[in-house]
Amino acid sequence: MKKIFLAAMSLAVLPLLVQAKPTNKELKIGISQEFESLNLLIASTVAAHYMGPLVIRTLNTLDPDAKWYPMLAKQIPTIKNGLAKIVTVDGKKKIVATWEIIDKAKWGDGTDLTCADFQFTLKVGTNNNVSTAERETITLVEKIDFDPKTPRKCIFTYEKAKWDFANLPQFYPLPKHLESEIYEKYKAEPLGYDKNTNYVKNPTNPGLYCGPYVVSEMKLGDHVTMVRNKYFYGPQAKIEKIIFKLIPNTGTLEANLRSGTIDMISNLGLTFDQALALDKKVKAEKLPYDVQFVQSNTYEHIDLNLDNPILKDINVRKALLHAINRDDLVKALFEGKQPPALHFIDPKDPWYTADPKFVKTYRYSKRDADRLLTEAGWKKNDKDGYRYKDGKKLSLSLMSTAGNKTRETVEAYLQEEWKQVGVEITIKNQPGRVFFGETTRKHAFEGMAMYAWASNPENNPRSTQHSKSIPSAKNSYSGQNQPGWVNPKMDAAIDAMDLEFDYNKRLDLAHEMVKYYSEDIPVLPLYYRADISVVPKNLKNFRMSGHQFYETYNAENWSLE
Amino acid sequence: MSSYILRRIIQTMIMIALVSYVCFFLMSLMPGDPIELMLSSNPKMTTADVERLRELYGLNQPATTRYINWVKTIAHGDLGYSRTYRVPVTEIIGARLLNSFILSLIALIFSLAIAIPLGVFSALRPNSKLDTFVSIFSFTGISVPSFWLGLLLILIFAVKLGWLPAGGTETIDAEFSSSWRYFWDRGLYIILPVLSLSLQQIGRFVRFVRSSMRETLQTDFVRTAKAKGLSMHDVIWKHAFRNALIPVITIIALSISTIFSGALLTETVFAYQGVGKLIYDSIMANDYNVAMVSFIISVSMVLIMSLVADLLYGVIDPRISYS
Numbered sequence: 001m002k003k004i005f006l007a008a009m010s011l012a013v014l015p016l017l018v019q020a021k022p023t024n025k026e027l028k029i030g031i032s033q034e035f036e037s038l039n040l041l042i043a044s045t046v047a048a049h050y051m052g053p054l055v056i057r058t059l060n061t062l063d064p065d066a067k068w069y070p071m072l073a074k075q076i077p078t079i080k081n082g083l084a085k086i087v088t089v090d091g092k093k094k095i096v097a098t099w100e101i102i103d104k105a106k107w108g109d110g111t112d113l114t115c116a117d118f119q120f121t122l123k124v125g126t127n128n129n130v131s132t133a134e135r136e137t138i139t140l141v142e143k144i145d146f147d148p149k150t151p152r153k154c155i156f157t158y159e160k161a162k163w164d165f166a167n168l169p170q171f172y173p174l175p176k177h178l179e180s181e182i183y184e185k186y187k188a189e190p191l192g193y194d195k196n197t198n199y200v201k202n203p204t205n206p207g208l209y210c211g212p213y214v215v216s217e218m219k220l221g222d223h224v225t226m227v228r229n230k231y232f233y234g235p236q237a238k239i240e241k242i243i244f245k246l247i248p249n250t251g252t253l254e255a256n257l258r259s260g261t262i263d264m265i266s267n268l269g270l271t272f273d274q275a276l277a278l279d280k281k282v283k284a285e286k287l288p289y290d291v292q293f294v295q296s297n298t299y300e301h302i303d304l305n306l307d308n309p310i311l312k313d314i315n316v317r318k319a320l321l322h323a324i325n326r327d328d329l330v331k332a333l334f335e336g337k338q339p340p341a342l343h344f345i346d347p348k349d350p351w352y353t354a355d356p357k358f359v360k361t362y363r364y365s366k367r368d369a370d371r372l373l374t375e376a377g378w379k380k381n382d383k384d385g386y387r388y389k390d391g392k393k394l395s396l397s398l399m400s401t402a403g404n405k406t407r408e409t410v411e412a413y414l415q416e417e418w419k420q421v422g423v424e425i426t427i428k429n430q431p432g433r434v435f436f437g438e439t440t441r442k443h444a445f446e447g448m449a450m451y452a453w454a455s456n457p458e459n460n461p462r463s464t465q466h467s468k469s470i471p472s473a474k475n476s477y478s479g480q481n482q483p484g485w486v487n488p489k490m491d492a493a494i495d496a497m498d499l500e501f502d503y504n505k506r507l508d509l510a511h512e513m514v515k516y517y518s519e520d521i522p523v524l525p526l527y528y529r530a531d532i533s534v535v536p537k538n539l540k541n542f543r544m545s546g547h548q549f550y551e552t553y554n555a556e557n558w559s560l561e
Numbered sequence: 562m563s564s565y566i567l568r569r570i571i572q573t574m575i576m577i578a579l580v581s582y583v584c585f586f587l588m589s590l591m592p593g594d595p596i597e598l599m600l601s602s603n604p605k606m607t608t609a610d611v612e613r614l615r616e617l618y619g620l621n622q623p624a625t626t627r628y629i630n631w632v633k634t635i636a637h638g639d640l641g642y643s644r645t646y647r648v649p650v651t652e653i654i655g656a657r658l659l660n661s662f663i664l665s666l667i668a669l670i671f672s673l674a675i676a677i678p679l680g681v682f683s684a685l686r687p688n689s690k691l692d693t694f695v696s697i698f699s700f701t702g703i704s705v706p707s708f709w710l711g712l713l714l715i716l717i718f719a720v721k722l723g724w725l726p727a728g729g730t731e732t733i734d735a736e737f738s739s740s741w742r743y744f745w746d747r748g749l750y751i752i753l754p755v756l757s758l759s760l761q762q763i764g765r766f767v768r769f770v771r772s773s774m775r776e777t778l779q780t781d782f783v784r785t786a787k788a789k790g791l792s793m794h795d796v797i798w799k800h801a802f803r804n805a806l807i808p809v810i811t812i813i814a815l816s817i818s819t820i821f822s823g824a825l826l827t828e829t830v831f832a833y834q835g836v837g838k839l840i841y842d843s844i845m846a847n848d849y850n851v852a853m854v855s856f857i858i859s860v861s862m863v864l865i866m867s868l869v870a871d872l873l874y875g876v877i878d879p880r881i882s883y884s
Contacts, residue, residue, distance in 0.1 A: 131617055255716060
């Protein structure tokens with residue numbers, strides 16, 4: 001027994017293995033989310049879109065500074081540079097833009113990437129038998145024409161004259177020379193193309209890819225291996241091979257990193273609390289990694305059900321906000337790594353403003369909260385400390401996703417804060433599947449619902465704040481205005497935004513939206529979440545984006561020195 | 562005997578059909594259909610997108626119609642298409658079933674190889690030091706959560722000692738000079754999941770074998786066998802052990818039936834590409850085709866193995882007859 005104990009003790013004190021530094025030969029990246037086949041036109045998993053830019057490039061994308069960046073295009077067309085113009089056809093305003101594909105653009109088998117590929121993609125993406133998840137980007141483009149003599153000069157005609165016509169980061173080209181035959185064969189069969197595309201049947205065909213890498217091996221549910229694409233239009237990737245390894249249990253990501261099974265943990269890996277703990281270990285043990293936290297545009301907030309008689313009162317909503325010390329919350333729970341939120345636009349977004357002219361702020365003040373609640377008729381009962389009106393207790397339910405440690409801690413914090421001003425909070429958490437699939441989707445929460453929205457910079461909040469986006473059976477519950485907020489001025493600003501080509505006027509409209517939002521308080525802003533990656537110290541040129549167009553957009557420049 | 566088997570097979574088929582309908586119906590009652598789940602992660606999807614996708618996937622039809630369509634597809638030998646992975650179900654499920662089968666079978670054989678002798682020896686020397694040690698060992702095995710044990714094994718053997726890989730099914734991109742090298746590689750990846758999975762099974766099996774053996778050792782026929790002057794080896798293994806096997810067979814048969822269901826926690830902790838996590842994810846994502854095929858396999862295995870167990874009772878105990 002003594003010997004067993006000694007053996008166990010000696011194992012416990014064994015030093016951790018020191019892993020060799022990864023080199024440009026290979027980089028193994030751990031992800032914890034399942035991925036699917038890499039036909040990005042139909043793929044809907046976040047993991048597929050994270051890996052996507054390594055193998056498939058689009059005309060343009062958004063860089064980490066929230067600036068549009070041409071990839072396959074020589075230049076992004078604008079009205080100003082003359083590559084786009086507004087035309088009127090049958091009394092309807094449209095846009096005609098010239099996208100010129102760079103001369104070196106080729107598929108991984110050496111075939112030229114031309115306008116024909118984009119034309120083909122448009123045809124596939126708009127077929128009702130193909131499961132394109134979100135067709136907004138695709139259907140913005142009415143048609144694509146080109147002269148066979150200049151096959152890389154594409155004339156895009158847009159159905160509507162919208163200012164963001166050139167934002168096409170999700171218009172993923174498909175290789176016509178490989179996919180056309182399959183499409184023609186199966187186009188009339190529901191999901192026929194989805195089932196038979198080469199991305200499913202023959203995913204290692206290099207001709208399917210036009211990014212700095214091509215897929216050399218793919219095992220769904222396990223890993224994807226990518227090797228350099230010798231026909232890539234840009235400089236050859238510095239890292240020879242990149243492997244994405246699926247490790248579904250986030251609790252074992254760290255062990256896999258430390259044992260050398262992976263060299264890096266992607267943004268789709270650790271939870272916030274796990275990352276904070278690892279960051280401390282990395283610093284204390286001087287491990288060869290950097291735990292990077294980058295503020296993202298994922299906006300954690302509480303939706304208020306505006307049909308709830310208590311929450312209908314603006315004074316109650318204001319009081320709830322006054323009673324939360326958000327600075328203290330982020331300091332105490334997140335060590336300041338997730339900044340407090342003012343509204344739905346994050347500080348990295350060009351539309352962001354904190355100007356008090358537009359943003360009505362509700363500083364932390366229990367006194368103001370007390371005053372507002374008293375004005376609203378909610379009187380404090382000295383016996384239990386809660387407020388009552390007409391014999392009814394000021395009690396609200398707060399719902400969120402069960403099992404999410406961070407959210408549960410925030411709920412406990414808020415419950416205590418609101419108790420101090422006499423508001424009783426009942427926490428009613430549900431599994432994510434029920435919470436998102438039923439409760440929030442169908443506007444079925446009684447009081448408050450806490451969760452997050454991820455968007456992109458310069459995003460018109462139509463789907464979350466327009467009154468037409470209030471989920472109902474009529475719109476198949478496709479709207480995301482969960483609080484049920486109706487403000488005609490906000491609707492008008494949202495409608496005007498799409499058609500406004502002047503940048504400064506758009507900025508004014510965005511600020512106007514923020515004003516209505518902060519005045520009406522349909523939502524309690526909490527904080528902006530951080531994106532997290534754990535990277536080897538010797539990884540250069542890696543920069544997290546903090547938005548939905550991931551840092552993989554320039555993987556060819558990553559280097560392990 | 563053959564009419565009994567035939568009757569049981571027919572019962573099994575009916576049961577599978579009933580259970581498949583119940584499973585399909587229950588899944589359709591789960592909140593949020595797949596399109597609603599897509600919507601919750603993509604606010605840009607429009608009402609038109611929702612309607613179009615519901616129609617494309619047939620989700621706008623009642624559950625019974627969808628079930629009939631699914632049965633028709635299965636009858637044509639097509640297991641359907643996974644909405645999550647966007648590949649035919651056969652492509653995603655085949656290799657994983659095999660992996661789960663290998664893992665569970667090795668763990669089961671390993672567990673039995675350890676548990677049966679331990680249980681027998683423990684029963685032969687009740688209240689001895691060995692018996693106490695075996696009892697502690699088996700209760701520890703039963704009590705330790707498998708995910709915790711998995712993490713501990715990874716920490717010791719992968720992180721601290723570096724002897725074994727922390728997770729995966731095989732070395733990615735490795736080129737093997739021979740089949741032997743390939744099996745060796747697979748073997749390295751399976752050791753920790755097998756250990757993690759076995760510890761609980763050993764604990765359980767030891768308790769069953771011990772108690773069954775203890776009961777049998779006190780019966781008259783064992784006393785008679787001893788009185789007849791048979792060697793202890795024959796008394797224990799030919800007479801007592803054979804009779805003690807009946808309850809053990811039930812447990813083993815039920816354990817075998819879970820071989821194709823995978824081991825969710827173990828597979829997840831060790832990033833082992835098995836079917837357990839696939840089933841869980843397919844249910845959570847409402848990936849009907851994958852979930853239904855998995856259900857059918859699980860249910861079939863349980864029913865088939867309980868039939869096998871019933872037949873084995875007759876082989877082991879001549880008093881049981883199905884004629």
